[in-house]
Amino acid sequence: MNAPTGWPEHLPNQLDIPDSTILAVLAGSARRYQDRTALRLGDAELSFARLYRRACGIGQLLADTGISRGDVVAIHLGNGLDYPLCYFGILLSGATAAPLSPMLTPVDIARQLADSGARAIITDAAGDPLSGEARDGVVRLVLIDEDPPSARRIAIGTPEAADPPPVRLTGADTAHLVFSGGTTGRPKAVVISHRNLLAETLQYACWRTGAVPETDDEGGIALRPVPGDFLLRPGEATALTAAPLFHSMGLVGLSQHVASGTTLVTMSRFEPGRFLDLVEAYQVQHLLGAPSMFHAILECPTLAGRDLGSVRAIGCASAPVPVPLTQRLEAVFSNARVRQSYGLTEATLVATAPPYTESAPDRFDSCGVPLPGTEVSVRDAAGTCVPDGTVGELWIRGPQVSAGYLNRPEETAATFVDGWLRTGDLGRRDGDGYLAIVGRIKDMLIYKGYNVYPGELEEIMLRHECVANAAVVGRPDEHAGEIPVGFVVLRTPCPPDDVLAFVNAQVAPVKRLRELHVVSALPLSGVGKVLKTELRAMLDRIPPAVTA
Structure with missing residues (x-):
């Protein structure tokens, strides 16, 4: 297959991923x-060198308490x-x-x-982490496999070490x-190996900053820039995010920023005005977040000026x-290009993204192309590849794809098939x-047999001038099967039937919204x-508001 249009000239379609672990990136x-x-x-801030020393110190502390290779340490912060610091410390302990x-x-x-x-669990809970007691800000290691469970509570403190514990990981x-x-049922633990994490980290860090990985004399991994009109460069950018670190977006993103030498500014919680303050204070070059976050930024009363x-x-x-949303963002952030990526936890984080170059074509409706070393196949329900332009399920294969779910053999077998990840997402x-x-x-x-x-x-819906945010779910119907139901958050007051008419005038009759409900906010993870399971539950409790 030929390289997609706009592929950066000096980036290979396969990266040379060293046979190592993410810890080589931290050291490099x-x-x-x-x-x-x-x-x-x-x-508060940490340099790259001190981040490593502090993480090594925590790794040594964990090793001294008996934590060893293969043990699982939870983080509840x-x-x-x-x-x-605690995340990398855990990894450094093995x-x-x-x-x-x-x-x-x-x-x-x-x-x-x-x-x-x-x-064990690392937590800042004042007492037993299972008791629901308030947090007191003191970060502790609590060994939970002893009797009683909270017999050993060790303050993490601020240890430093020049080197990590002598653990050999592969x-x-x-x-x-x-x-x-967690949005569809009981959460499953996705197993992410060091090989998965290292590959994903280097794939996306190199893609965003125009670089290839190289190994130093001590086995550390860093990025070497390649020529090109890239929007970001290794060792030069400052990024800002409020993504939670317990989620792959924040956690894996952390490793990617470390790899690219990017200064990462983060927030304890998202607040639109404060986010914009940080952009100005640190002259941030790279913003990261979910569509709902950017909707909130565009509605922020202090955005102007x-x-x-x-x-x-x-x-x-x-x-x-x-x-x-993309068009509004590029109008407000006039020197920026919006880059929509696609991925999922089972693929460590990102599988596709547009080129991060000035010359890349604008494709506002696209989530880009497969990252180097990644394959994406579009298939029908029988697992057969479909032609370009046809909607089908996305299947992903690459070094960042997990081997499966922890202790869930049936769900693993259904989702991970012959090296491919069945995403459950539809695309073309x-x-x-x-x-x-x-x-x-x-x-x-x-709806009546039509998708x-x-x-x-x-x-x-989002093109309507009064709509700030929107979502659509189905309501079961004995005659039609399911009817499309819209939920909107309004920017300015507007009769719901105006929005309904605006949408239905632009779609085929089988796609028309049959109900519309105005809400103060959409439920978010x-x-x-958007938590569509909660919206469906709302439909069980409320009658139709507007019928078309």
Whole structure:
């Protein structure tokens, strides 16, 4: 297959991924970038060199308490500098990290600790992490496989070490377990090996900054720039995100920024005005987030008059990005290009993205092309490849694709087939090799035998001048099968039937919205995905508001 249109001339379609672990990236960037700021949160910051020394210190502390290769250590912290230090410290000790959402209930925490087989948990809970007690800000290691469970509570403190514990890891060792699937059922632990994590880190870091990996004299890995009109460059950019670190977007993104020598500014929680303050204060070049976050930024009352000219690239992920949102973002951030990527936890993070170059063609409805070393196939329900332009399920193969779910053999067999990942997402490829996401198979509606894709309707709704955000789900109907139902958050007051008429005038009769409900906000996950399961539950409790 020929390279897709706009593929950067000096980037190979296959990267030479060293046979190593993500820890070689941490060490290589510490030596390459040294005193350059790696992480910044509020007034606190860490250089690349100190990030490595502090992580080595925590790794040694864990090893001294008996944590060893293959043990699982959970992390139950909010966003903060302690999180990356503890995460890399766990990996340096030879153990596997298991991030837990700080929003979990004690029951959910206990379940995920049991599912992951964790020996210990790093938490800032004031007492037993399963008790639901308030946090006191003191980060501790709690060994939970002893009797009583909280017998050993060890303050992490601020240890430093020049070198990590003497543990030999390979690419086959598990780097982390990330729980996925919480929007559709009981979360499953996705097994991400060091080989998966290293490949994904280098694939996307090189793609975004125009580089190839190289190994230094001590086995560390860093990036070497290649020629090209790339929007970002290794060792030069500052990025800003509020993505939660317990989620792949924040966690794997952390390793990618370390690899590219990017200064990462993060937030303990997202607040639109504060986000814009940080863009101005640090002259940020790269913004990262979900569509819902960028919707909120565009509605921020203090947006006007900001100095946003430093921004060169806007990375948007976790849900399809409507074309109207892309157009508004590029109008407000006038020096920036929006880059919509596509991926999922089972592929470590990202599988496709547009080229991060000035000369790449604008394809606002696309999530780009497969990353170097990645294959994407579009298939029908029988698993047969379909022609370009035809909607089908996306299958992914590449070194970043996980081997499966922890202790879930049946679900693993159904999702991971002969080296391919069945994503459950619908998409199509155009003649130039660019992919577009249509929606989830589970979200597709069947109205009187016709397929209706919510994303198409949502995009039209967002073009209405009064609509700030929108989502579409199906309501069961004994005659039609399912009817499309819209939910909107209004920017300015507007009769619902005006929005309904606006949408239905632009689609075929079988695709028309049959109901519309105005809500104050859409239910969102921790990374900004619309929780359509909750919207469907709302439909069980409310009667039709407007009928077409």
